Amino acid sequence: MATAQFLALSSSSSASAAARPRACRAAPSRVCVAAAAAASSSGEPARRLAAEFDPAIPLACAVTPPSGWYIDPGFLRLELDRVFLRGWQAVGHIGQVKNPNDFFTGSLGNVEFVICRDANGKLQAFHNVCRHHASLLACGSGQKTCFQCPYHGWTYGLDGTLLKATRISGIKNFNKNDFGLLPIKVATWGPFVLARFDNSSQDTVGDVVGDEWLGSASDLLSRSGINTSLPHICRYFVTTI
Numbered sequence: 001m002a003t004a005q006f007l008a009l010s011s012s013s014s015a016s017a018a019a020r021p022r023a024c025r026a027a028p029s030r031v032c033v034a035a036a037a038a039a040s041s042s043g044e045p046a047r048r049l050a051a052e053f054d055p056a057i058p059l060a061c062a063v064t065p066p067s068g069w070y071i072d073p074g075f076l077r078l079e080l081d082r083v084f085l086r087g088w089q090a091v092g093h094i095g096q097v098k099n100p101n102d103f104f105t106g107s108l109g110n111v112e113f114v115i116c117r118d119a120n121g122k123l124q125a126f127h128n129v130c131r132h133h134a135s136l137l138a139c140g141s142g143q144k145t146c147f148q149c150p151y152h153g154w155t156y157g158l159d160g161t162l163l164k165a166t167r168i169s170g171i172k173n174f175n176k177n178d179f180g181l182l183p184i185k186v187a188t189w190g191p192f193v194l195a196r197f198d199n200s201s202q203d204t205v206g207d208v209v210g211d212e213w214l215g216s217a218s219d220l221l222s223r224s225g226i227n228t229s230l231p232h233i234c235r236y237f238v239t240t241i
């Protein structure tokens with residue numbers, strides 16, 4: 001069982017989507033739906049079903065995908081692989097990390113992350129996993145001057161630096177500098193905090209983030225403006241993946 005913030009939880013969006021079926025251009029053709037039903041029962045992978053999707057289907061001819069697609073673990077894995085663990089994802093609101101030492105945590109699939117603003121005001125993102133024995137490090141959200149692992153007490157600065165290491169006596173050539181938190185790419189666009197979990201080595205600068213995240217829609221949104229007066233409401237819910 002895992003708890004995560006709504007912006008960061010792909011699996012829940014899939015599950016909640018099951019409660020609101022609708023026809024849309026993203027729906028497969030009738031032929032595809034029939035094939036899907038047959039394929040699901042025979043255990044064929046979701047990847048093949050997704051490959052049959054035809055985005056050119058007119059809306060009037062589209063049908064609602066089978067409800068099983070929304071709860072099929074195979075589709076969840078495919079969504080994570082093809083969508084959520086590639087490219088930028090909205091993981092929070094800038095109001096959550098407005099001041100130095102603010103932080104919040106979340107997860108995307110099985111990736112745990114922590115977003116924070118370090119003492120110098122720089123936005124940071126890390127895998128929320130201790131470098132000692134891989135305990136979950138930070139919990140929830142709030143303000144902290146450092147992250148201390150609840151397991152054996154390794155302590156990290158909000159810039160990811162390992163400040164204190166315990167239980168290392170007898171370990172040869174241990175260098176604290178080699179055991180900082182593992183970074184995740186982070187950026188902001190409008191009021192959104194974005195992170196990307198793939199191994200893209202590309203450095204993203206300035207306005208490019210919007211294009212990478214939203215494509216041509218970023219320009220439209222920038223010109224039309226985003227209503228930043230809307231309050232940020234943080235919701236939590238529970239999934240069983």
Ligand code: FES
Nearest residue numbers: 130132133149152
């Ligand atoms: S697992 Fe974190 S200090 Fe040991």
